[in-house]
Amino acid sequence: MSIWEQNSENAKQWLEKLLKLMAMSADVQIGVQELGTGPSSCWLIIDSSQLSPQQVELLLANKGEGLDAIQSLANTILNIGVEAAEHQFYIVEINGYRQQRQSELFDWVNQAATQVRQTGQEIELKALSSAERRQIHAFFQEENDLTTESRGVEPDRRLVIRLK
Structure with a gap:
C-alpha cells in the first residue's frame, strides 16, 4: 500500500469516526478526481443514503459551511507532523456538492481570466x-500569462487574478 493510499484510508476512518461522534454515522468512500486540485488530493465522499435529509442539510447549509468546517479539520488534523511539501489535501464531498461548486467556480474564474487578459x-x-482559493491558485499555476495572490485577512480575504 502506497503512502497516499495509507493516508487516504486513515482519513476515511477518521471522517467516519468524526461523523459517528456527530450522531451522523455514515460510510465514507475514497475517491480520486482531478478538478484542478492537484495530484495529492483525496476525495472523502460521505454516503448520504445513511443520513436524514435534515443531517445532510446541516452539512450543506450556508453554502456548505458545515462541510467546509469538516474539510478544514481534516486538512489540519490529518497533516499534523507532516512536512509542508508532503501534505495531502482532503476534499470532503456529499451529494455532488463539491463537484457542482467547482464547476461553477471554474466557469466564474475562466470568465474573470478572460476579462483580465482583455483589459490588463x-x-x-x-x-x-480558503479551500476554493487554494483550488484557484492551483488552477492558475499552469497559466503562463496570469498569476493569483490572496489579499486581506479572514473573513474578508480575497483572491486577486492579474497578469504576470
Whole structure:
C-alpha cells in the first residue's frame, strides 16, 4: 500500500469516526478526481443514503459551511507532523456538492481570466473559502500569462487574478 493510499484510508476512518461522534454515522468512500486540485488530493465522499435529509442539510447549509468546517479539520488534523511539501489535501464531498461548486467556480474564474487578459486590469474575487482559493491558485499555476495572490485577512480575504 502506497503512502497516499495509507493516508487516504486513515482519513476515511477518521471522517467516519468524526461523523459517528456527530450522531451522523455514515460510510465514507475514497475517491480520486482531478478538478484542478492537484495530484495529492483525496476525495472523502460521505454516503448520504445513511443520513436524514435534515443531517445532510446541516452539512450543506450556508453554502456548505458545515462541510467546509469538516474539510478544514481534516486538512489540519490529518497533516499534523507532516512536512509542508508532503501534505495531502482532503476534499470532503456529499451529494455532488463539491463537484457542482467547482464547476461553477471554474466557469466564474475562466470568465474573470478572460476579462483580465482583455483589459490588463486585475480582478478581486470575494466570498471564497480558503479551500476554493487554494483550488484557484492551483488552477492558475499552469497559466503562463496570469498569476493569483490572496489579499486581506479572514473573513474578508480575497483572491486577486492579474497578469504576470
